[in-house]
Amino acid sequence: MTAPPVLTGPSGRPIDRDSGKTLRLPIIHQRLVETYGDGVIELNWTTPLELLIATVLSAQSTDVMVNKITASLFQKYHEPEDYLAVPQEELEQDIKSSGFYRQKAKSIRGLCAGILERFDGDVPQTIAELITLPGVARKTANVVQSGAFPEAMATDPDAGIAVDTHVIRLSKRLGYTRHSDAVKIEQDLKRMYPRDQWSNASLVTILHGRRCCDALKPACYRCPVETLCPSSLAAGRTDKARQARGMGE
Numbered sequence: 680m681t682a683p684p685v686l687t688g689p690s691g692r693p694i695d696r697d698s699g700k701t702l703r704l705p706i707i708h709q710r711l712v713e714t715y716g717d718g719v720i721e722l723n724w725t726t727p728l729e730l731l732i733a734t735v736l737s738a739q740s741t742d743v744m745v746n747k748i749t750a751s752l753f754q755k756y757h758e759p760e761d762y763l764a765v766p767q768e769e770l771e772q773d774i775k776s777s778g779f780y781r782q783k784a785k786s787i788r789g790l791c792a793g794i795l796e797r798f799d800g801d802v803p804q805t806i807a808e809l810i811t812l813p814g815v816a817r818k819t820a821n822v823v824q825s826g827a828f829p830e831a832m833a834t835d836p837d838a839g840i841a842v843d844t845h846v847i848r849l850s851k852r853l854g855y856t857r858h859s860d861a862v863k864i865e866q867d868l869k870r871m872y873p874r875d876q877w878s879n880a881s882l883v884t885i886l887h888g889r890r891c892c893d894a895l896k897p898a899c900y901r902c903p904v905e906t907l908c909p910s911s912l913a914a915g916r917t918d919k920a921r922q923a924r925g926m927g928e
């Protein structure tokens with residue numbers, strides 16, 4: 680088997696897991712793109728409203744479960760008015776298996792009312808507007824904008840990177856941030872990734888978190904970025920995500 684080429688930085692020194700994050704990040708990102716492609720949102724949706732509702736439902740749930748729910752939900756509800764035309768209890772039953780269904784039903788009805796009252800029935804395209812809707816924080820707003828409104832994302836001064844639990848864990852393990860707060864981590868990542876990679880950076884990182892870099896049992900032995908990871912258990916390193924929670928070995 681041919682040995683992988685030795686990567687070197689500007690000084691000619693090899694780039695490895697102990698190199699600075701700005702040297703490692705572009706190579707790590709490239710390898711994740713090679714592994715997971717351009718990255719896709721694994722939620723099923725066809726309209727901005729569907730993406731918004733599916734993203735709200737995905738909190739504390741899995742995309743597989745949300746896709747099961749929305750397969751029938753989106754047959755029954757098409758416009759914001761539809762979610763307000765039924766009693767809240769009926770909507771709760773329709774989304775029950777996503778968990779936290781009472782709060783989610785309340786958020787969905789609230790955001791539909793907001794879209795009708797303040798945005799003429801259309802999902803708004805800017806982050807500043809999206810986060811005014813009930814139940815919509817920056818993570819959800821970033822997912823919706825990057826998925827449904829890429830042109831708006833390109834010019835929105837508030838655009839960013841969707842930071843979910845996988846992105847938080849990976850950002851710590853890879854040594855990209857010392858923060859635990861999602862908004863601060865997003866600021867760190869925005870400074871490191873070129874703007875045209877913000878959307879894809881989140882998507883491939885989430886896929887890597889789901890398929891390889893598990894919260895409890897990361898599969899470091901088969902990880903495509905193992906040689907660049909300062910938390911590699913295969914290299915006998917301490918997991919920086921666990922360390923940050925005071926659980927280091």
Ligand code: SF4
Binds near residue numbers: 898899902904910911
């Ligand atoms: S080497 Fe292990 S901890 Fe590091 S990114 Fe890969 S799976 Fe995660």
